[in-house]
Amino acid sequence: MTATTTSDRSDLSELGRSEATLRAFLHGLPGVDQVGAEQRAAQLGTRSIKTTAKAWAIDLAIRMVDLTTLEGADTPGKVRALSAKALRPDPADPSCPHVGAVCVYPSMVPYAAEVLRGSTVHLASVATAFPSGQAPLAVKTADTRAAVAAGADEIDMVISRGAFLAGRYKEVFDEIVEVKAACDGAAAGLPGSPRAHLKVILETGELATYDNVRRASWLAMLAGADFIKTSTGKVPVAATPPVTLVMLEAVRDFRDTTGRQVGVKPAGGIRTTKDAIKYLVMVNETVGPDWLDPDWFRFGASTLLNDLLMQRTKLTTGTYSGPDYFTLD
């Protein structure tokens, strides 16, 4: 399929100066071969991963999970319980690794922080009027600063799909830059705290075409995203393998062009170990082992973790496990 042409390392930092330069660059990206992308993603999903490779993949996938709860009904108690689960996903097996991060709403960050303090589990918070992103910029940056001040070290922001689809790329670009600035803990009144990682949610289910996904990916990376994430999980179409493939190619080409590595996070709709392993195969085949690490690839999921734990238990005990033996969350 068509890959983005890569020249020598080039400086793209000037692209965000004006609407015209951004548009020229984004519309100059080669189009995505839709049939090719879907076929390639389907083909990579047919690999058979067994025994020791499967065990390795399951442990890696557990370490990559952003254990998420984003419900209006979230309570401090639920968030504490989820955070405890993030630290020790399988209390019956000390060799089970902890997950990558916990992902909650900004108002729930303090409760998760209580439990996660001192651990290496990251604390992600959605911000910027998640999930619609339809709020004034000042509200979005305030939302972000509040989450960072409360202890979040990763921020999952949503782009303004309305502005993007209307072609106002500069507006989306500037918003990401602003939110990125707000991710700086020192600016939020926490001197000495590290800058929070910024994950930019493209909400690919609303972008309509793979070409738009590729453009949005590049736009987010140019504006300084540390991670690009597929979806909020709040619209019917969430992460799909072809969309993730297009985004993986974008981060690969971006690193080839600028030297900066950006992570990818598919979120929503990934519920089984089989699905997760298909994504890992795709990562390995598309961008290589550099991305097979929780710092560079994450799964936004909630029910996936229990299935990973059940499969892990099957491999360690030799008998099939059941959902009765894992927490409901």
Added chain:
Amino acid sequence: MSERVAVRKTYKLFIGGKFPRSESGRSYLVEQTNVALASRKDARDAVVAARAAVKGWSGATAYNRGQILYRVAEMLEGRRDQFTALGVPADEVDAAIDRWVWYAGWSDKLAQVYGGANPVAGPYFNLSAPEPTGVVAVVAPADSALLGLVSVVAPAIVSGNTVVVLAAEERPLAAITLAEVLATSDLPGGVVNLLTGRAAEVAPWLASHADVNALDLTGVTDADLAKSLEEAAAGTLKRVLRPPAGPVDWTADPGTGRMTALLETKTVWHPKGS
């Protein structure tokens, strides 16, 4: 004009209301007919289907379950010739249909007979009600291909359980034909899942499966296998129906033991006031 070539039938598994081949692609020959040879992964899939069906089936009203089971008996009646063509004696087909109707009638009577109000020393209503145990794995008996199978499946599902049943290895054709009856009689997919193959290969996976709640070993003839299956079942404290000590007369009055063995009793205390 060339002679017509008849379509030969491959007998497949029955999982979640569908008739898939074995995941392993294997089959074996019974009476010159290909029958799918189930693997452990088919058993795994069957348990997933059975578990998914528990909520709807156990949540249906007892009356509704009875109606659906009665409908199965109606459909069995219409397939009588098919069973006799497979070598099932006509009187066994009759007995199997009668047995099915008999169990269907129990669906809205179990709670009255095996539940009820308990006298307690206090101002409470105290009520016990039988509830299904969940997913039941069954090894069907080999000595009676149809009546024996009906006699182990019907008592398990009448109370709201769902089953994964391993048909007798040497006599699976009547079992799959029964599955075809079930598939066309309003029984929700996944309530009965039928595997054909070797008990020694598949049953241990069901016995140790943490998402199976009870194990019926009626069709296990090998004492060592029965013992190891019981031991595996103990790992998650499953209810176990042991294999019968001697030959079973399947035409005799079955009693209610098979139904009540697969029930849990829920007791509720309710304040009476004054």
